Amino acid sequence: MPKLLEGRSALILGVANRWSLAYAIAQAFAREGARLFLACRGERRRDTVEELAEEMEDAHVLNCDVTVPEDMESLTGVLEKSGRPLDAVVHSVAFANREDLSRPFIQTSRSGYLLAQEVSAYSLISLARATAPLMNRGGSLTALTYLGATRVVPNYNVMGAAKAALEASVRYLASDLGPSNIRVNAISAGPIKTTSARGIKNFSKALNDVAERAPFRRNAEPGEVADTAVFLASDLGRGVTGNILYVDAGFQIMAL
Numbered sequence: 001m002p003k004l005l006e007g008r009s010a011l012i013l014g015v016a017n018r019w020s021l022a023y024a025i026a027q028a029f030a031r032e033g034a035r036l037f038l039a040c041r042g043e044r045r046r047d048t049v050e051e052l053a054e055e056m057e058d059a060h061v062l063n064c065d066v067t068v069p070e071d072m073e074s075l076t077g078v079l080e081k082s083g084r085p086l087d088a089v090v091h092s093v094a095f096a097n098r099e100d101l102s103r104p105f106i107q108t109s110r111s112g113y114l115l116a117q118e119v120s121a122y123s124l125i126s127l128a129r130a131t132a133p134l135m136n137r138g139g140s141l142t143a144l145t146y147l148g149a150t151r152v153v154p155n156y157n158v159m160g161a162a163k164a165a166l167e168a169s170v171r172y173l174a175s176d177l178g179p180s181n182i183r184v185n186a187i188s189a190g191p192i193k194t195t196s197a198r199g200i201k202n203f204s205k206a207l208n209d210v211a212e213r214a215p216f217r218r219n220a221e222p223g224e225v226a227d228t229a230v231f232l233a234s235d236l237g238r239g240v241t242g243n244i245l246y247v248d249a250g251f252q253i254m255a256l
Contacts (some may be wrong), residue, residue: 004234058084
């Protein structure tokens with residue numbers, strides 16, 4: 001069976017450790033033959049990401065802080081030096097202050113709101129601007145989102161507002177980049193045990209509730225999210241853009 005991403009190059013932002021969804025996606029992309037660029041923030045995380053990159057064939061690590069305009073502007077030049085077009089980009093970056101997740105949304109600080117928006121939503125726009133010129137044969141840009149963008153999820157708070165902005169950005173970017181044959185989509189993953197998810201109060205309860213009520217009677221798995229990202233990056237997803245694909249064991253269809 002041919003590899004779905006053979007001969008393609010992909011940039012993945014958000015690989016932090018082996019439990020991150022970005023890592024699962026990187027593994028799936030590597031399995032399907034993609035040449036990988038893994039972007040990390042700062043030297044402190046670089047050692048960890050480089051160790052993970054060693055497990056994948058043809059994976060390279062580069063520094064990129066999405067809150068630093070100079071980093072985003074230089075990203076194009078760094079990738080251009082590879083000498084190959086870019087075919088896929090995965091945005092798996094989000095952040096909010098812990099206190100803004102744990103207290104009522106109405107108490108969100110101005111600085112905390114702006115920080116969550118900058119890291120979790122605006123970064124998709126700046127990333128698209130930096131990478132679209134490299135997708136000279138078309139390509140795919142995929143973001144990671146969550147149900148809290150459209151429904152009130154306890155303790156998700158300011159991140160829900162940021163993910164809502166992210167999903168709106170997906171649609172507007174899909175419209176802007178469609179004439180260049182660049183597809184922009186998002187995967188709405190169900191709750192999964194990641195390091196960042198531990199910052200959400202009562203996250204274990206959310207896992208249990210979803211497992212009890214979802215049609216599959218279980219939580220989504222990282223590999224399912226990763227395989228959906230492969231689909232979107234491959235020719236199989238060539239007709240899909242501006243969409244939010246739910247990979248959550250069906251939980252989003254349930255009411256009471």
